[in-house]
């Protein structure tokens with residue numbers, strides 16, 4: 001599959017490695033690259049940008065237009081500058097706000113609860129046992145993202161429709177609190193366990 005990843009940072013880099021290792025054709029798009037050309041070629045586009053950067057890029061008419069009809073994976077979390085709180089939530093989510101800007105794209109929330117360090121370890125061979133929660137309203141797009149996740153040797157868990165991003169995003173803020181505020185470090189994450 002042809003995939004464009006907007007952002008070559010902490011998340012974009014291991015995502016690109018894992019997807020290439022899974023046999024996909026990946027365009028990694030940094031600030032110096034042409035996003036429209038990469039998006040035009042792609043079936044799936046990953047927003048590996050800070051939430052505000054994603055809002056900014058989606059405000060560009062040429063980008064919005066080129067994303068029309070495509071599956072867009074939103075990995076963002078609407079974090080404050082110091083990462084220690086969320087700027088959006090409760091009655092909406094970052095994912096829903098991005099989807100509002102892309103009414104003719106299929107936005108799917110995924111990967112937002114996996115620390116970049118865990119993903120990078122996974123790309124280097126230390127297998128990640130944590131699941132990727134996948135939420136979205138378009139069943140074909142959710143299925144496509146679920147298949148991509150599994151192809152990266154990660155477990156996918158269906159997380160319902162996009163409004164559930166209201167709960168997936170605060171999970172990540174709690175993960176940041178555990179990791180950085182409460183001293184558990186950045187090799188942690190949430191899993192869904194059966195109690196007994």
Ligand SMILES: NC(=O)c1ccc[n+]([C@@H]2O[C@H](COP(=O)([O-])OP(=O)(O)OC[C@H]3O[C@@H](n4cnc5c(N)ncnc54)[C@H](OP(=O)(O)O)[C@@H]3O)[C@@H](O)[C@H]2O)c1
Nearest residue numbers: 007009010011030031048049050051053076077112115116
């Ligand atoms: N880091 C984590 O552990 C983690 C975990 C789960 C989810 N997330 C989410 O994933 C997203 C990305 O996080 P990250 O840690 O990878 O951030 P990051 O390292 O800052 O990566 C974002 C990259 O996108 C670039 N960029 C900004 N605007 C761009 C544009 N218009 N075109 C192309 N590239 C552009 C940035 O360049 P500049 O540096 O020049 O701005 C930066 O290299 C965030 O929304 C975050 O909440 C992160």
